[in-house]
Amino acid sequence: MSKAFIAGSGTTPFGSFPNRSGRELFAEAGLSALSDAGIDPDDIDEVFYGNFLGSLSERQGHQGPLAAEALGTTAPSRRVESACASSGLAVRDAVRAVRSGESDIVVAGGMERMSNMGTEGATDGLARAADELFEVRSGVTFPAAYALMARAYFNAFGGDRKDLAHVAVKNHDNALVNDHAHLREEIAVDDVLEAPELAAPFGLYDSCPISDGAAAVVLVSPLYAAEHGLDTGVAITGTGHGGDTMALQDRRSLAKTPATREAATEAYDDAEISPSDVAFAEVHDCFTIAEVLALEGLGLYGYGEAVGAARRGETRRDGELPINLSGGLKAKGHPVGATGAAQIAGVRTLLEGTHPRSDALGDDATVGLAHNAGGTVASATVHVLEVVT
């Protein structure tokens, strides 16, 4: 399919900003992306905005028009919501809009603000990404849900807590030089194993933090890119979207994530690549097991083979397939509605050589991938980004 060129991208630092409003955060990311693109707000055709908890965290629904206003436009806007995959899906919809030629210039991004809700409030809010009737009322929180998936994985394929600990250590290590990362703290495998228990087999370091932040990308149509000299650099060449049952109880297996597989298959077909072409990826590691499930769902590893990847060093930044060079959700942070767009901004800057971890990639790294998941992967998006010369 045709390409959606990334003309600009921007993110706020991720962290705890309880006194910054959502619109302020999105303005910072969005205006930075517009400035990067050299595009005037008046020229924006549409705004695609991802957010999950605004109605609870700042009593604000109908955030599309506010996101547009934050950018300095009253262009048509929408909020796209698919829990933690909200802005991955916002980018997907934006890609469709510019590819079809319906729009020339669009901004896609997202924002989440959770630290002002407190840990209990945020946990209660995030539970809305699971099935209220059949999971939440039975006591399933997200750490518990992913813990069930980890146990199912260990049962089906083997692996242990120590394998997962290496995922956490790797992603924390990657984040050390990323001044936009929430957690810049070096940890050792023993720190992970000895951390307070969250939900067996997880300890505290198996989980991402509760973060605030925003991210945005400016996408332009192939025609506009050609006419304005923007048709080199990094483009989104493939997009995919998958679905699954909401409740874990309805799945055939808790050790696989078919929504990721569905999204990946579509994205690879769309970009006309195969998994072996992918040089590096940002994947949805809200919990350590989630990175393992993602790598297998994406077809970057066979089922049962990814659990030891970090421990073996393969997915470390000096390995053959660096994963989550930004620090991932685990250490960079996970402001839910911003995560998908932030991953795409991260892959873009990694490919362009302007990311603090770009030096981990060789010149032959021209294809990167971003994977964003909602809930316990009841929804997933995958985007393929490529350097276009």
Place this chain on the structure above:
Amino acid sequence: MSKAFIAGSGTTPFGSFPNRSGRELFAEAGLSALSDAGIDPDDIDEVFYGNFLGSLSERQGHQGPLAAEALGTTAPSRRVESACASSGLAVRDAVRAVRSGESDIVVAGGMERMSNMGTEGATDGLARAADELFEVRSGVTFPAAYALMARAYFNAFGGDRKDLAHVAVKNHDNALVNDHAHLREEIAVDDVLEAPELAAPFGLYDSCPISDGAAAVVLVSPLYAAEHGLDTGVAITGTGHGGDTMALQDRRSLAKTPATREAATEAYDDAEISPSDVAFAEVHDCFTIAEVLALEGLGLYGYGEAVGAARRGETRRDGELPINLSGGLKAKGHPVGATGAAQIAGVRTLLEGTHPRSDALGDDATVGLAHNAGGTVASATVHVLEVVT
């Protein structure tokens, strides 16, 4: 542009159903639409779902996968949110998906459940469609906001409460035979004028009720329609989307709704029609003044000319331009996230001759319009539907 064929549609009755879950309501509407279309759930490519308050009213976010499940599929799904225009926008996105050829069969719709929140809870929830920082904290509720717009309109163009009362009387009258309508109660102009004051100049009957309900349409691509004999009947031939500032204070005038004008202009261009081709319309009359503002924003009347339309009889069902034959939001009801899709389902059945008010239309009525607005028209969608033979 190419057509998106409506293969089926369905709505629940609108009313007060505090003990029915959102997924149950959407299942009723969606399965009815699929049955109407004769399409198997396994063949659905994507689901586009509009909802505004689920996170508050039933502690359920991430509703896309649940909406898909309600239809019997795990197809990729998304929630589209733009306050009261959520499912108008869901339909727009669905139209794009089938027109671009990315999907063959999609279901678009929406649901809202509010009666379980109580009047205070619903009013508090709905306030999230306005600007929390610059409107809600100053005491602006939706009745108050639209009351400000009504007063600005009277100041700019004239008209009075009695003109608006005729809008309410007309829409209540239209709803009398609609067994899916929330309010089937004949009212007189004096009833409206003597009703308890809501926010001057509005009395109780100037406002729509707080409703629960769901609606869905099945859209198919032009190619699929041609290959499966679905390319006659009613199609969406034009779609448009507009935006405006969120807060009233930032608008040049409160007596006009430029987001509606923007959406209408795009939809007319897309369908290659002019406003004079429109035989009838379902417009967003959350308050009586909103119908007036809509008719003018849509270009069906000049600015300042629509306020007397109902009083003069022009927009009654025996008038030259019947408006809200279904009863409108005013009497059919306004389950926020379902309204846009319900309007489109209504225009479709009106055109097909299967709506209880189809007899108001002559054989030459082949073009209908649906107008859905978010908040105080900070967002708006317009769809043109036509009979295709």
